[in-house]
Amino acid sequence: ENGSAAAIPIDPRFDIAYVTPVTIGTPPQTLYLDFDTGSSDLWVFSSHTPESQVRGQRIYSPEKSSTAKLLAGHTWSILYGDGSGSLGNVYTDNFTVGGVTVTSQAVQTAQQVSYSFTSQSEIHGLVGLGFSTLNTVFPNGQLTFFDNAKSTLDSPVFTADLKWKKEGTYDFGFIDETKYTGEITYLPVQTDPGYWTFTSSGYAVGDGAFHPASIVGIADTGTSLTYLPAEVVTSYWGQVDGAVDSDYYGGYVFPCSSKLPSFTFGVGPANITIPASYINYAQITEGSPVCFGGLQSSSWLGVNIWGDVALKAAFVVFNGANPPTIGWAKK
Numbered sequence: 001e002n003g004s005a006a007a008i009p010i011d012p013r014f015d016i017a018y019v020t021p022v023t024i025g026t027p028p029q030t031l032y033l034d035f036d037t038g039s040s041d042l043w044v045f046s047s048h049t050p051e052s053q054v055r056g057q058r059i060y061s062p063e064k065s066s067t068a069k070l071l072a073g074h075t076w077s078i079l080y081g082d083g084s085g086s087l088g089n090v091y092t093d094n095f096t097v098g099g100v101t102v103t104s105q106a107v108q109t110a111q112q113v114s115y116s117f118t119s120q121s122e123i124h125g126l127v128g129l130g131f132s133t134l135n136t137v138f139p140n141g142q143l144t145f146f147d148n149a150k151s152t153l154d155s156p157v158f159t160a161d162l163k164w165k166k167e168g169t170y171d172f173g174f175i176d177e178t179k180y181t182g183e184i185t186y187l188p189v190q191t192d193p194g195y196w197t198f199t200s201s202g203y204a205v206g207d208g209a210f211h212p213a214s215i216v217g218i219a220d221t222g223t224s225l226t227y228l229p230a231e232v233v234t235s236y237w238g239q240v241d242g243a244v245d246s247d248y249y250g251g252y253v254f255p256c257s258s259k260l261p262s263f264t265f266g267v268g269p270a271n272i273t274i275p276a277s278y279i280n281y282a283q284i285t286e287g288s289p290v291c292f293g294g295l296q297s298s299s300w301l302g303v304n305i306w307g308d309v310a311l312k313a314a315f316v317v318f319n320g321a322n323p324p325t326i327g328w329a330k331k
């Protein structure tokens with residue numbers, strides 16, 4: 001059974017993250033979760049989350065679901081690279097998104113969440129769409145929603161059609177030809193340690209020359225910005241009047257009045273262009289003349305991340321066949 005669900009930006013001013021409605025349990029409880037190809041835990045705010053850590057989020061209450069079953073003796077604990085994290089217990093229950101149902105999906109209920117999640121009232125949890133090897137449930141790792149659903153889908157794929165400051169879609173089981181133009185270019189995926197890791201063939205700044213390069217990075221719907229090697233971002237921001245890599249603001253900032261070039265990245269023989277507007281990510285604070293860049297250095301991360309700023313410029317196919325591949329198309 002295939003499916004399609006909305007990817008809704010949580011903030012009308014800038015695309016911090018996208019959430020998608022899901023239902024869990026019997027009778028169905030609706031939550032809005034962040035579908036995240038950069039991790040592999042499905043966790044939710046729950047009746048087990050201390051009230052002091054819940055600020056407006058909807059919660060999943062397993063005790064109100066006749067189909068919920070505690071996965072006895074199992075716990076989980078996840079720490080993301082940005083220092084945020086959460087931990088708790090595990091239930092299995094019915095899980096539906098966009099018409100696709102998994103009847104015994106591992107649903108990780110939070111007993112602790114870090115402040116950065118408490119402060120995001122629009123995000124009621126995450127649905128990991130990375131490879132199940134990254135799942136943190138102990139002692140037995142659990143399968144992602146996609147791994148569980150794969151066998152019931154017409155094709156073992158899901159696609160991301162994220163949009164700039166607009167609602168996009170995640171499709172499961174099929175490729176919607178109306179959502180892209182030209183051809184889809186498929187690239188091999190390295191599944192170790194469990195991210196959708198691929199190699200970009202280079203980059204260009206604005207209308208400048210294309211620089212062939214092998215940029216190994218992860219396609220990550222759960223990360224807002226795009227983090228690339230220092231020499232790439234230096235050459236980009238070098239074209240912007242007044243742009244500086246600020247320790248104070250924690251990255252490249254620039255005068256909001258400056259004109260930005262677009263950024264093109266290679267996907268095999270093809271390429272994807274990120275419009276300048278996507279790279280003018282946000283004012284530092286409401287009304288500030290200082291703006292924060294959507295393209296930042298990956299020097300301190302240890303990994304290049306093609307986050308939402310890049311993904312929303314393309315139609316992306318996450319192909320879970322054996323071997324997995326990742327497809328990129330213009331739109």
Ligand SMILES: CCNC(=O)c1c(-c2ccccc2)csc1NC(=O)CNCCc1c[nH]c2ccccc12
Pocket residue numbers: 017034036037038039080081082083084116117120123218220222223224300301302303305
């Ligand atoms: C900025 C969030 N991204 C990361 O930490 C991350 C890193 C990473 C590693 C080291 C330093 C910084 C980032 C590698 S893969 C990767 N990707 C993920 O971990 C994807 N999941 C992010 C979930 C997430 C963390 N904090 C949030 C706040 C709002 C919505 C979602 C989140």
